[in-house]
Amino acid sequence: MIASVMMCASVVLLLIGMLAGVVMGMLQDFTLAPAHAHLNLVGGVLLFMFGLYYHLVPAAGRLMLAKVQGWLHIIGAILFPVGIALVTTKGHNFEIAAIVGSLVVIVAVALFTVIVFRTSRA
Template sequence: MKTIASRFFATGAIFALCGMAWGIVMSATQDHTLSPAHGHLNLIGFVIMSVSGTFYALSPGAAASKLAGVHYWLSLAAVLAIVPGIVMAISGSGEALAKIGSVLTLSAMALFAFQVMRHGIGGGPLRETA
């Protein structure tokens, strides 16, 4: 994948597929205990990653910044921490990972907000280094 937007979109699509498969399993087993984790996978893993990909596709100046790559890896870490963290919290295995995932998720969104405010939508150079 050559662009940061492509990374966000591809990762979001993979998370969407995982979330859909998980939803089918929950439906088939009639066990919806983990639906909060499933919902976070779909919302943070698919929706937020896709919105971020859209922003970077429309804003080459932001996409070219070093912070775009940081934003991607922080967002990925957030999903990979918060979803199993919620599973662990629901199953009574502790809440530490969910708390870490929450802080990572908040940090990723704060970085996204910074990027939007710093670069705006559109404009900027047509090259990308992230």
């Protein structure tokens, strides 16, 4: 279940990130390139790969920790690029959003590390 939520959220974020890339190219304004990159990589690539792991190793996907990890990663994958976009367009007063977003992503990846160590030999 969490695997499917993560993969669905991931493809939506990837589509948004890629459309933002097209708009950046059309406007020839690359201010949002770092936000675009982090949305695509953290939200599009990592989130999909982690969801795929839960799909391939159902014992991992059934853990309560996996649900916490998946939702945290989804929240972080949105908050982090939004925070980066706010900092690059509106200035350093918005750093807190990028900082909190990055910390949420790090916690989610740390939880994923614990889950992989516990379940990858199953």
